Amino acid sequence: MSITAKTEFKPKIVAFCCNWCSYAGADLAGSSRLSYPADVKIIRVPCSCRVNPMFVLRAFEKGADGVILCGCHPGDCHYSTGNYYTRRRMTLLFSMLDYIGVEQGRTRVEWVSAAEGVKFSTTMNEFVEKIHSLGENVRLGDLRCRN
Amino acid sequence: MQRIGVFVCHCGSNISATVDVEKVAQMSLLEPGVVHAEDYQYMCSEAGQARITEAVKEKKLTGIVVCSCSPRMHETTFRNAAERAGINPYMVEIANIREHCSWIHKNIEEGTEKAIILARAAIAKVTLNAPLKPGESRVTKRALVIGGGIAGIQTALDIAEAGYEVDIVEKTPSIGGRMSQLDKTFPTLDCSACILTPKMVEASAHDKINIYTYSEVDQVSGFVGDFTVDIRKKARSINMDKCTGCGVCSEKCPSKKISSEFNRGLGKRSAVYTPFAQAIPNVPVIDRENCIKFKTGKCGICEKVCQAGAVDYTQEDEIITEKYGAIVVATGFDTIKLDDFDEYAYNQSKDVITSLELERVMNAAGPTKGHLERLSDGKAPKNMVFIQCVGSRDVTCRGKVYCSKICCMYTAKHAMLIRDKYPDVNVTVFYIDVRTPGKNFDEFYRRAVEEYGVNYVKGQVGKVAPQANGQLLVQAVDLLDNKQILMEADMVVLATAIEPEAGVRKIATMLTASIDTNNFLTEAHPKLRPVESPTAGVFLSGVCQGPKDIPETVAQAGSAAVKAIGLLAKEKLMTNPCTAKSDELLCNGCSTCANVCPYGAITYEDREVNDHGIREVRRIAVVNNALCQGCGACTVTCPSGAMDLQGFSNRQIIAEVDAICR
């Protein structure tokens, strides 16, 4: 990716991926050799509904510059309803982060199926680019983790 | 403190081309708890696995991290290796440095750095892993089928043929369902009764099938493999063992003016009745609400005329409790109520009928003995109008948003049959779209238009107005010619939307099977698990899952049977150990977790706890490991963090987050 060359800033990005769709989608991106920046590190969870808002804040606390959640498309959840709960929880959480002045682009939810390797890679490229445009996360982190 | 071994795979050059595997191993060795790290050509090979087992023994490892391909590929391989080496298989974590790293990054420095971070996240997680053991649960070798229509009958027959006991619970006095009410079936036009009756007889005669008619499911408890169900056998007032099915009781019953459910209210029946001639069992029931004996205490004629002495007014509802390993829901459908569709004058005119009512009219055993006639005056109709999509594909809240799927075809069937039998009757069909995706379907529809001269008009009917002369004035729009149509008809037939049977919501609740906004039961996965409910051990057969025609219903009934057989064939069920678990000292008993559990796996019990010296009885969430599938929805909804997911615990995920962000 050319964007990493643009600046010294190397964002830390945590991506929570559900085991059944998005993690498999990321696998497909890999086997299709569809590249995205190495700044993205994936954490596997059984379902997007396993992602506690506390995990998202924890990532920011410890120095993440962006957090993205990926799950099955609504209606396709392996557990049938999990992502519907995720959708409400994360909508409210993101809205609250926006409300306290954290930049909107630092958080994102994207539905990526096991067949959407291309979408996974495109999403990650976009997201990293967005984080680059926002720069380092200074509003929502614990300073003690920065030295 | 754990003793962790890290094994870095080259995967030939798949990984090692863009990741310095040696460095990943070296760097991993610096992480707390790591006592061994090595890299190898192919970790998944026999030799690679042997290196793992050797290291476990030599270095007394308690946890393993394999940096390799996706866990979706070889997690099981390495878990098995761990088990062979004598440590719990769930003490293994995979760092996916191939699909998520080496394959997408070209720069070796970048790839290596990321691989090191992924490894350290896996190390951080495995540090907090705990040995997990799958549970075992037994399987009762008996299935319950709820609903005795064609779906239920087919499912029951298939399961029984595989050698398992099956009970069918049917709420009406006879099995047969909607199909028994149909006259002919599309696209072959064979007689519905002719193909259904042999199935009914077969089911009834099968030694593995036990049929409870005039019965309902009262209560369900338990879980996959081990359900306990209470079946309420409603009082029939006729002793089934004694009754010979001679029919004298019905003949002599003085209360004969009761609207016949089987004939959709178009005919009459007596208070003691068998719904239709081919009913199985051929044993009548006494409709106590309309029986003179039950209403006034007088009469008792049926008892007097019954030579077998089968009439028993003292019968009471009976509860039968039975255990099942699998449950198949086959509750079927009904047509929607048309009270909100005043424009079609269904409630004003007897000559406006639903398609299902037309089936009865066309049927030789129906209210008109199979003669097509107006129900108001018995005259033969000259002009008939069919209106499709009555309440289907309806975005107003009156109807259903979905397509009922069968209406286009049965309307073509009706039109064709009428034109065939009564060539002088003009038939006009108003439609939004004609949908004919099925084997021989479009051919069938084209025959209706081309060979039988059915007049298809694309457009919606705005109003059906009964006239003083007994005619029905139909106002419609022809969308293709873009003109208003005003025509008189003798009869109007409404292709009424279908919806799941009214009782299905109650059944779904008992089974904790989820249901969608239209009351159709939800599949475990819409594409990949279409006949399973998200609740383990509960399967879906027929229209209760979504609109479908007879062949589709029979096909789904068969697959539901296969799924049930697959379950019943198991001696024991191994349960996924990555299930939710509630900490009794933190649980508030607030029930929020149960509200989001799609499997009904969470129940509450009052339990005495000892909270650091405070002994008290508290309401505590209890997770049934056999039901829990480990999604984790409950863990996030639990504000105190009492509910946690084994294998993906809060602390484990946080450790991964920390390791990535540091």
Next chain:
Amino acid sequence: MYKIKTENLTALFQKIAGHQELYLPVRNAGQVNYANWSDEAEVDLNVLNTVKSPKDAFFPQSENLYTCKRDGKKITIEPEQLKSQNFVIFGMRSCDLKGVEVLDKVFLEDPLDTFYAARRDHGTIVAMACNEPEETCFCKAFGIDAAEPNADVATWMAGAELYWEPLTEKGEALTEMVRELLDDGSEEAVEEMKTNIRRIIAKLPYSDLSMDGWNGEVLDEKFNSELWDELYKPCLACGTCTFVCPTCQCYDIKDYDTGNGVQRYRCWDSCMYSDFTMMAHGNNRTNQMQRFRQRFMHKLVYFPANNDGMYSCVGCGRCVAKCPSSLNIVKVVKAFQNQGGEQ
């Protein structure tokens, strides 16, 4: 005795801040707390009680003790530097000064708390008399004179002037630093001020509060009293009373994982919290009644028993004003006295 026009106080603060850190009551988002002085700071000397007491200046709510850094398997430990720069804390009231005396008893006795001691050594306290005491005040019950703020420098606000009297060497040094801004002032104005303050204090609703019956001698009787069962009931188990209190001195020591090591820090703790003094086997105080009792027994019985009768309550009234359930130490003191009267 010196004096300075209130309009010149900003110049005074600027002058002090030019040499040393200056810590004084500042209004931020509607509330007044001690904070570092800056040009933008909205200084508020009229507020009697800051929300948090100024003990923060010597015993911060949270302070780092040392940092561990990990590099691979190598660990280095860096102790936190002790306070080495002089600072001034301006505006403390008599009650809060007494609060510092209480803290001294705890932290300056053996074993010496070096973090606290360093701050005490480097801090110069400029205190203010309370010319408008409030209904929540009861410092008099502890023999504190709100009219005589005995610190390094004592000050009195009289109309448009602040009277200034250095009382210690540190006070003299500070006075020297700002001497050019001070004028000479007369004792009379201050004496009049003092009389006035004492007159108001005599009229306060709690002016007749005495500490009769509260001494270390009837420990068992107090401890076992059934009154506690009633008194604690409305308590929400929050830490408001402890965190606004100028004498509460309990702290917890915790580690924060920075990713590449650990920061060991201490922070205020509250005996009202269920995990206060939690040990591996659990907690020796298992219910809120016991925790509630602990707080008041400590302040009014155990502490004076071990410190020559010095109560660890100074009557500042913060808990009276801030308790969400309107509980407070005065209600506790009186409850036992009334019970005595009835028996």
Next chain:
Amino acid sequence: MQELVKRASELLADGSVARVLGWKAGDLPYNPEPAYFENEEQLRSFVYNGFCGANLSKYMIEASKLEGKTLVFLKPCDTYSFNQLMKEYRVDREKAWIIGVGCRGKLDIEAVKRSGIKGIESISEEDGELKIKTLYGDHSISYAEAMLERCHSCKGKEHRVYDELIGESEETNDSERFAGVTEIEAMSPEEKFAYFQKELSKCIRCNACRNVCPACSCRKCVFDSNKFDSAQKANTDSFEEKMFHIIRAFHVAGRCTDCGECSRVCPEGIPLHLFNRKFMKDIDELYGEFRAGEDAETKGPLTDFTFEDAEPGVVAERG
């Protein structure tokens, strides 16, 4: 008030209830405290006045464990909390005898003091004015001006659960409930950040907001336990203030009845209700109007969903 005492005495005397949960007169004109009364003698110190703001519903968690029924006085807004607690099985309806008491808005002593009044000796009321005698002269302030913020955006004077009602209520709602939220929403990200940074920097982590909150009824809060490695006792870094208040608001989202106790008790006057109301406003706008505690049955918005729910991207789209 006499009517309340009379009825309480009756119910105690005939054994209908074992105790009474109400408010006891304090030692200052404005500090009554929640209290239990077990006999007529004790009831002599019962008080019900403008300063009885404390919501007693949370005390019913403990009272539900006691033998016999507890008579509890609940103001209209307190009954929402009671319903919510009932929905979560935290209180036992059978153990409560609820007398719904009238409410004409509750007073905020901080509001009185903010107007510059100090040294209060007595407070009395005349024609909607509070007459306040102080050591430094007499003052007067209108009742409405001295009211708690929550009463200005009162959700109505109808009791949602009760056994009997005593006393009249007066409407006090005179402001738009979400006005404060809307104002912040209109700010730029920098302004929003500065606003909350300033407010939250005051937080002393006393946990009063949490402990008074009827929705925060966890036996052990996540911030006191090691379940998330999140135990905190102090805001050592400004992140922790944000973490605590966001998560607290999130945990009570869809459960918070907007009783306003958090803002009432905050010793630093942080407008904590602005967090809760933000979630309420979002829930109302995105998922349909919802009032926690209106009844004890309806599913909360975070344990429910529709297929057509807004996507999280809606946050950015709204701008």
